[in-house]
Amino acid sequence: MSNRRYHWKRLEQFVAQVFQRSGLPPEEASVVSESLIEADLRGVDSHGVVRTEIYVQRLEKGMVASGASMQVMQDGGLTLLDAQNSFGAVAGNRALELALTGARQHGLSIVGVKNSNHFGTCAYYLKKAVEQDMLLMVMSNASQTMPPTGGIRPFIGTNPLAVGVPAGRHLPFMMDMATSVVARGKIIVAAEKGEAIPEGWAVDAQGRPTTDAQEALSGSVLPLGGPKGYALSMFIDIMAGVLTGAGFGKSVNNMYENWAQPQNVGHFFIAMDIGRMMPVAQFKQRMDEYIEDLKAEPKAPGVNEILIPGELEFRREQERKQQGIELPLKVQQMLSSLGERHGLSLTDTEIDESAVYE
Amino acid sequence: MSNRRYHWKRLEQFVAQVFQRSGLPPEEASVVSESLIEADLRGVDSHGVVRTEIYVQRLEKGMVASGASMQVMQDGGLTLLDAQNSFGAVAGNRALELALTGARQHGLSIVGVKNSNHFGTCAYYLKKAVEQDMLLMVMSNASQTMPPTGGIRPFIGTNPLAVGVPAGRHLPFMMDMATSVVARGKIIVAAEKGEAIPEGWAVDAQGRPTTDAQEALSGSVLPLGGPKGYALSMFIDIMAGVLTGAGFGKSVNNMYENWAQPQNVGHFFIAMDIGRMMPVAQFKQRMDEYIEDLKAEPKAPGVNEILIPGELEFRREQERKQQGIELPLKVQQMLSSLGERHGLSLTDTEIDESAVYE
Numbered sequence: 001m002s003n004r005r006y007h008w009k010r011l012e013q014f015v016a017q018v019f020q021r022s023g024l025p026p027e028e029a030s031v032v033s034e035s036l037i038e039a040d041l042r043g044v045d046s047h048g049v050v051r052t053e054i055y056v057q058r059l060e061k062g063m064v065a066s067g068a069s070m071q072v073m074q075d076g077g078l079t080l081l082d083a084q085n086s087f088g089a090v091a092g093n094r095a096l097e098l099a100l101t102g103a104r105q106h107g108l109s110i111v112g113v114k115n116s117n118h119f120g121t122c123a124y125y126l127k128k129a130v131e132q133d134m135l136l137m138v139m140s141n142a143s144q145t146m147p148p149t150g151g152i153r154p155f156i157g158t159n160p161l162a163v164g165v166p167a168g169r170h171l172p173f174m175m176d177m178a179t180s181v182v183a184r185g186k187i188i189v190a191a192e193k194g195e196a197i198p199e200g201w202a203v204d205a206q207g208r209p210t211t212d213a214q215e216a217l218s219g220s221v222l223p224l225g226g227p228k229g230y231a232l233s234m235f236i237d238i239m240a241g242v243l244t245g246a247g248f249g250k251s252v253n254n255m256y257e258n259w260a261q262p263q264n265v266g267h268f269f270i271a272m273d274i275g276r277m278m279p280v281a282q283f284k285q286r287m288d289e290y291i292e293d294l295k296a297e298p299k300a301p302g303v304n305e306i307l308i309p310g311e312l313e314f315r316r317e318q319e320r321k322q323q324g325i326e327l328p329l330k331v332q333q334m335l336s337s338l339g340e341r342h343g344l345s346l347t348d349t350e351i352d353e354s355a356v357y358e
Numbered sequence: 359m360s361n362r363r364y365h366w367k368r369l370e371q372f373v374a375q376v377f378q379r380s381g382l383p384p385e386e387a388s389v390v391s392e393s394l395i396e397a398d399l400r401g402v403d404s405h406g407v408v409r410t411e412i413y414v415q416r417l418e419k420g421m422v423a424s425g426a427s428m429q430v431m432q433d434g435g436l437t438l439l440d441a442q443n444s445f446g447a448v449a450g451n452r453a454l455e456l457a458l459t460g461a462r463q464h465g466l467s468i469v470g471v472k473n474s475n476h477f478g479t480c481a482y483y484l485k486k487a488v489e490q491d492m493l494l495m496v497m498s499n500a501s502q503t504m505p506p507t508g509g510i511r512p513f514i515g516t517n518p519l520a521v522g523v524p525a526g527r528h529l530p531f532m533m534d535m536a537t538s539v540v541a542r543g544k545i546i547v548a549a550e551k552g553e554a555i556p557e558g559w560a561v562d563a564q565g566r567p568t569t570d571a572q573e574a575l576s577g578s579v580l581p582l583g584g585p586k587g588y589a590l591s592m593f594i595d596i597m598a599g600v601l602t603g604a605g606f607g608k609s610v611n612n613m614y615e616n617w618a619q620p621q622n623v624g625h626f627f628i629a630m631d632i633g634r635m636m637p638v639a640q641f642k643q644r645m646d647e648y649i650e651d652l653k654a655e656p657k658a659p660g661v662n663e664i665l666i667p668g669e670l671e672f673r674r675e676q677e678r679k680q681q682g683i684e685l686p687l688k689v690q691q692m693l694s695s696l697g698e699r700h701g702l703s704l705t706d707t708e709i710d711e712s713a714v715y716e
Contacts, residue, residue: 077435078465078634107436108468112635135601148652150661155652163593173596175589207658225582231533231667234652235521238531242644243493243635249651270628276436277470277601286600293607294506294513294592300565303508309589 004332005324010349012037014339015052021342022056025067028090035089035120038127040325042313044176046185047121049327053334055087058255063262064117070094077106080244081113085262088119088140095269096125100134103271112244113267118142118255123176123313126164129271130172133280137270138162141240141247143254143263146180147220148234149227152207154220155249158184159236164310166274168284170291174310179233180221187216240266324351362690363682368707370395372697373410379700380414383425386448393447393478396485398683400671402534404543405479407685411692413445416613421620422475428452435464438602439471443620446477446498450625454483457629458492465634470602471625476500476613481534481671484522487629488530491638495628496520499598499605501612501621504538505578506592507585510565512578513607516542517594522668524632526642528649532668537591538579545574598624682709 012033019029032055040048058064068084070091079098083091095111102109122138129136142157158178165173181201190197191213202216203209210216223229241248246266253263274283295306327335336346370391377387390413398406416422426442428449437456441449453469460467480496487494500515516536523531539559548555549571560574561567568574581587599606604624611621632641653664685693694704 075634076465107434108466110466148664150657150664151655152658155655165596175593177586224586228535228582235533238523242648249648276433290600290607297509297513299508300510306506306508
């Protein structure tokens, strides 16, 4: 068994089936699976089907609720959603719907979410919003991974900030970033290869700067740009956590380590109906002009093209939809074994090599 | 004449008088001066009274309007403010009032501003919002200073992102950051001292990485964290520029270099009435808990205290209100000469050394 390639839609159905047979209602299983596959398609493998196992374990151990009745409280354009410990993608998807409906009605809306869980890649929500000509900001807090400036151990999360904005002829602007210097996943890869990491990525368990990937893994990832990343991460924690009633700081639980309590993650969505500020066609024309100006800029040696945020991921998605999603051996084995427990065959989702390059 | 210290309130009145006698209505002169002094008090000297001369020059050359009738268009919680080329602080202050009124009425409001100018330090607006228990986000675009990822010359601005959130017993959270690695001012200081700058701060005029401060000044400052800072800066340009009808990208004019056209800067304010999401007292108690947890974290060697964003600047403000604002010789000379033209004495604003430590 080497790295094999899987058909994105068949893989999505396989993962949805795994969730369903593990006890999730069909509509929730579909949403969670769709969110994971979207991450894999975009090349954000850390948020893809690699999470299937931990999600199933959280569900089976009763750490995540299945088919919960989420509660909605609304006051004009402001909504508070109590996710009742549903899967993060299920809560996020509901929050997105509420945010878009609110923006259509009021021009502008926010949805705060409490009692949620890890909600996957933010781009999953952005994509749905920009398809409807909406402008969307998404934030989520996360369990502790980075020290504050001056600290030595993880306290704040790599809380992501994401923004989606539609354009006209061009691809939408899709920013989806963690507030750390780099994804922890890159340090894991370096450690596996026995390679050093650049200075400034991480500190060791005593809070000392390190270029040793192993030491870094037992220490902390550093915030983007030092105090700026610390401030951004704290800002997101305030919006998604303090303001919504969710956990914040040390009260957001780690899904890999804490098997006694739900995560209590919080999310924060801001949606805006562009047409209420400017005719949508005019706005899109201005976005196109911006993007064309950027792309016409002189390029650094070795650079063929200036990309806008999200463009690389969009291309990967096209490519992977065509050629399949390649999964490392470990992930294949994990999915295969989850499938076997429920009479599902991962092999059926593989890409037929001979058919691909026809 | 060495570095001397000036009484903040007397200096504020002096600068307001300079603007007034240069043709600005009293209320506009007060707002612009107040914004500059606030920056000096907080230690953000680059946005302080050092700007008095360029502001007066823009006014005198007709590049900024005096006493313009700003136009307001409103649709529920969404407001578009046409600043009619007023000073940025005047437009920003009006936008703040509209945003806070809108948030009180609708729970949530946004104000987009077009046809504006450099609006000083964002913290000036945050401070007024948090005093009223409001949560405020402020963004502004700016003229070209940073290359996009893959580019070699300035295209995007160091567009600031700022967020203010009130706490209870503790100081408010006040994040006010440019989207560059460092302020260009730090490179100017290094160049004046003949010192090298760290790798990663800037590129030279050909877009090559440089540690030579002089080369950096003829090149570009780099975005915070590479592609992440590029995305953040572009996001702000979209909100403040593309969406409001202001300039964006290369159509935001440089106030030092372009004497043929107004700047056409855009700003974007989002205000939220905290009490519509959670009782304010409960929210503040949660903020206090967060801040206390952060401060209780173990500290890196040599660190006495973990600070929250804005805390350092708050302490400087207390100190400078007590001990005066120290101005470098160049700035003294500039202000002194502006004063002389209008029969105003800078000397009268100096701190009486013997009185300070009583």
